[in-house]
Amino acid sequence: MTLVDSLRTEAHDLGFDAVGICRAEETRYWEAFLEWLERGYAGAMQYIPRRREAYRHPAGVLQGCHTVVMLALGYSSGTDVPPAPGRGRVARYARGRRDYHDVVREKLRRLTDWMRRREPEARVRGVVDTAPLFEREFAERAGLGWIGKHTLLLDRRRGSWFFLAALLTDLILPVDEQPSLQHCGTCTACLESCPTDAFPAPYQLDARKCISYLTIEHRGPIPLQLRDGIGDWVFGCDVCQEVCPWNRKAPAGTEPDFLPQPELSPLDLRSLFELDDASFKRRFAHTPLSRPGRAGLLRNAAIVLGNQRAVECEPQLCRALEDDDPCVRGAVAWALGKLGTARGRQALLARRSVESDPDVLEEITAALQEGKWEG
Ligand code: SF4
Numbered sequence: 001m002t003l004v005d006s007l008r009t010e011a012h013d014l015g016f017d018a019v020g021i022c023r024a025e026e027t028r029y030w031e032a033f034l035e036w037l038e039r040g041y042a043g044a045m046q047y048i049p050r051r052r053e054a055y056r057h058p059a060g061v062l063q064g065c066h067t068v069v070m071l072a073l074g075y076s077s078g079t080d081v082p083p084a085p086g087r088g089r090v091a092r093y094a095r096g097r098r099d100y101h102d103v104v105r106e107k108l109r110r111l112t113d114w115m116r117r118r119e120p121e122a123r124v125r126g127v128v129d130t131a132p133l134f135e136r137e138f139a140e141r142a143g144l145g146w147i148g149k150h151t152l153l154l155d156r157r158r159g160s161w162f163f164l165a166a167l168l169t170d171l172i173l174p175v176d177e178q179p180s181l182q183h184c185g186t187c188t189a190c191l192e193s194c195p196t197d198a199f200p201a202p203y204q205l206d207a208r209k210c211i212s213y214l215t216i217e218h219r220g221p222i223p224l225q226l227r228d229g230i231g232d233w234v235f236g237c238d239v240c241q242e243v244c245p246w247n248r249k250a251p252a253g254t255e256p257d258f259l260p261q262p263e264l265s266p267l268d269l270r271s272l273f274e275l276d277d278a279s280f281k282r283r284f285a286h287t288p289l290s291r292p293g294r295a296g297l298l299r300n301a302a303i304v305l306g307n308q309r310a311v312e313c314e315p316q317l318c319r320a321l322e323d324d325d326p327c328v329r330g331a332v333a334w335a336l337g338k339l340g341t342a343r344g345r346q347a348l349l350a351r352r353s354v355e356s357d358p359d360v361l362e363e364i365t366a367a368l369q370e371g372k373w374e375g
């Protein structure tokens with residue numbers, strides 16, 4: 001068996017669903033990337049511009065890199081139904097029992113170990129998500145699919161419910177390069193369905209408006225004008241993938257660590273308000289939900305409860321007006337304004353008399369003025 005054939009077999013045995021190989025070359029999207037940064041679309045993800053030059057070529061990640069092996073691992077979790085009030089939706093990729101970074105990294109480590117055993121002189125590095133590499137571009141070049149108008153990679157058979165990972169090496173391997181075939185055609189479903197209008201144009205994403213960015217990466221209060229669009233998404237968002245016709249028949253992922261956990265599908269929001277820092281860490285350590293931190297997740301939960309007009313969660317929200325974190329208090333004030341209950345109004349008035357944070361005071365004042373209060 002050739003090295004490449006054995007590599008494919010090894011990757012499949014480790015659970016990867018697809019393997020594609022391409023040359024390590026300078027990115028084709030350099031100018032578009034610079035423009036994207038220039039427009040501020042990366043938001044507060046400062047690690048992107050900080051490592052800007054490294055994105056130019058895979059050699060920025062592995063010196064002397066000649067070949068990129070792209071790998072796909074599916075996580076599809078079937079159909080979804082809107083959750084009842086008091087519960088929030090978690091993006092499908094995060095519903096498993098373990099963080100995909102850990103799971104994929106473990107598989108990649110085993111694959112790189114295998115490569116090193118087989119080719120002891122070779123330089124090899126496995127990366128998932130966090131390295132300065134345009135994984136989607138190289139996956140497209142390696143024949144794993146095409147970049148859709150929603151900026152994600154998709155494939156006619158697998159849809160877009162999969163993770164990408166890369167194995168870089170200085171070995172020169174035979175490549176699978178294929179002409180990039182676009183199958184979006186005249187479809188614009190993803191662009192039209194985005195609840196926060198995060199696509200300024202096809203193939204362009206303004207991360208600052210994307211619910212995934214807002215609920216996971218963004219720190220501090222979520223801009224007022226985007227809160228309604230968040231709907232019931234407490235962590236991430238799948239809307240642009242859910243509407244994509246290529247996902248209708250996508251096969252379900254089989255990796256046991258990614259099977260949806262009932263407690264995350266959907267997530268009980270009330271219970272989140274019972275968590276202090278220590279219990280938050282205990283509950284969400286080793287899951288992607290730890291990324292926004294306790295304050296970020298409670299902020300998101302408050303916004304979802306406000307959007308759902310979840311009056312049954314009023315007691316939790318009233319208590320959370322006393323939370324130590326001003327970002328949580330601000331979001332809770334907004335949510336109570338949406339609920340419009342008499343008790344919520346009283347709680348806001350009481351908090352206003354002792355609140356010292358100017359941003360929270362502003363949220364409370366706005367909620368009191370704009371809420372449609374009962375009675
Ligand atoms: S993930 Fe959601 S918010 Fe982000 S671009 Fe897609 S539809 Fe819009």
Ligand code: SF4
Binds near residue numbers: 187244
């Ligand atoms: S929804 Fe339509 S335009 Fe968007 S990625 Fe899917 S096929 Fe392409």
